[in-house]
Amino acid sequence: MTLFNWISTGCWDIVQTDVPQGTQCLCDNPSGSAFYEEESSATYAHPIDLEAATNVNLQFWAKKSIDLYNHYVALCYRSGGESYWQTIYSFMGVGDWEHYDLDLSALAGQSIELSFSSRGIWGVNYATFWIDDIHLYTDNSYSEAQYLLSPPLRVLSSPNPFTRELAIAVQGFEKGPLQLDIYNIRGQKVCSKKTNPLTSPAFSLNWNVLDKAGREPAAGVYILKVSAPNRETTIRKILKLH
Incomplete structure (x- = not known):
């Protein structure tokens, strides 16, 4: 199960609640009474490249209700290619945000890969853990924080199939520029557009169905790729021109 940019097993979910930022957060065992038959974890869906990074800093808000003996939530990491997770920090006890x-x-x-994992005795679990507003900062790799709790990009296009013009709308990104690229099925870039920095989490444009040289491309299948700032998520949509 994918929760925004997190892949969950067990009882992790996105919940609506009072949180430090926005209205939603990542939560383990939101019902407060779940039966664990397997490991319960939320793993960030993309490897995080720290090859050229220095002064790496992870910041987030957390609330916990973990008062059971021998139960805790662990923040873990593993390096590329490794099969085992190493614990960075453990959360126990009861406390507000x-x-x-x-x-x-x-x-x-x-x-590296990052994961929050529930640890303890399998069976009925009454412990609950909430996480919100997760950011990763470095000195040099990212001009802004890499935001790890972003909703997925949503890309709408119409009509499809299309002829002379295609309307494209993008929703769910943070402020900053968007990169839009259209490729043919051979992987050749037909046209591209990079917007100026945006302040609204929604953007729309019309493609007049001309390539970067101003020519009308051949009929066929095209791929729309949309990339948002500080996001590893990329959306691809199949477009049919006839």
């Missing part, structure tokens, strides 16, 4: 600021500079120089 608290801001965490973790120095991960020791992980610089490699590509």
Whole structure:
């Protein structure tokens, strides 16, 4: 199951609640009474490239209700190619929303995966854990924070099939420029557009069905690729020109 940019097993979900930022957060066992028959975890869906990074810093808010003996939630990482997870930080006890600021500079120089994992005795679990507003900062790799709890991009296009003009709308990105590229089925870029920095999480444009040289492309199948700032998510849509 994919939760925004997180892949979950067990009882993790996105919930609506009072949170430090927005209205939703990532939560383990939101019902407060779940039966675990397997590991319950939420793993960030993309490897995080820290090859050229320095002073790596992970910041987020968390709230916990973990008062069971021998139960805790672990923030873990693993390096590219490794099969086992190593614990960075463990969460236990009961507490309201608290801001965490973790120095991960020791992980610089490699590509890593991040995961929050529930640990304890399998069976009925009454512990609940909430996470919100997750950002990863480095000195040099990212001009802004890499936001790890972003909703997925949503791309709408019409009509499809299309002839002389295609309307494209993009929703769900943070402020900044968008990159839109259209390719033919041979992987050749037909046209591209990069917007100026945007302040609204929605954008629309009309493609007049001309390539970058101003010529009308041949009828066939085309691929629309949309990339948002500080996001590894890329959307591809199949477009039919006739």
